[in-house]
Amino acid sequence: NAGVTQTPKFQVLKTGQSMTLQCAQDMNHEYMSWYRQDPGMGLRLIHYSVGAGITDQGEVPNGYNVSRSTTEDFPLRLLSAAPSQTSVYFCASSSYRGHTEAFFGQGTRLTVV
């Protein structure tokens, strides 16, 4: 089982560039989310989705967009990258109505210069 697959693993962007971080899960999970991890900050929720066609903002949504056209895919878009978006990004999925843990992707290490 692939679980949660994120691409790319590493990315360097110039300030102002845009890009999309891909996330796909094969567990038929309803709930998907994006977190960013910064040193000493734990993980903070950026955006989440409770099902196809439904997305909402988390704690730190500014500068990011998401969409959920299928159950499997939940891409995260950086519209105009800024150095403050240098971070490690994790996608996660879980069974929204079940009492199970979230499964995390491998992470994307993004550097904005």
Added chain:
Amino acid sequence: ELKVEQNPLFLSMQEGKNYTIYCNYSTTSDRLYWYRQDPGKSLESLFVLLSNGAVKQEGRLMASLDTKARLSTLHITAAVHDLSATYFCAVDVGGADGLTFGKGTHLIIQP
């Protein structure tokens, strides 16, 4: 706003010793999760605690949940070097807001 506080944030200990990591949270919840993260890696689920008094054990690690005190503990028994990692607790208050994480406990176990 839910706040999740872990302590200590950094712990260096010797092999063979016992220690406890604490996770306090500020809002009623009966769903708490513990994760392990190795350097440069993703988060690995360790324990799922879904009720007051829940206790789970895996090897040298044991986690418990006291929902009345809003406290979870992760106890390490006779630590070994392989347990060196960062441990996160995460709380789910049941809405659509996902998990709220503590800042993590960076654990170093020295031979």
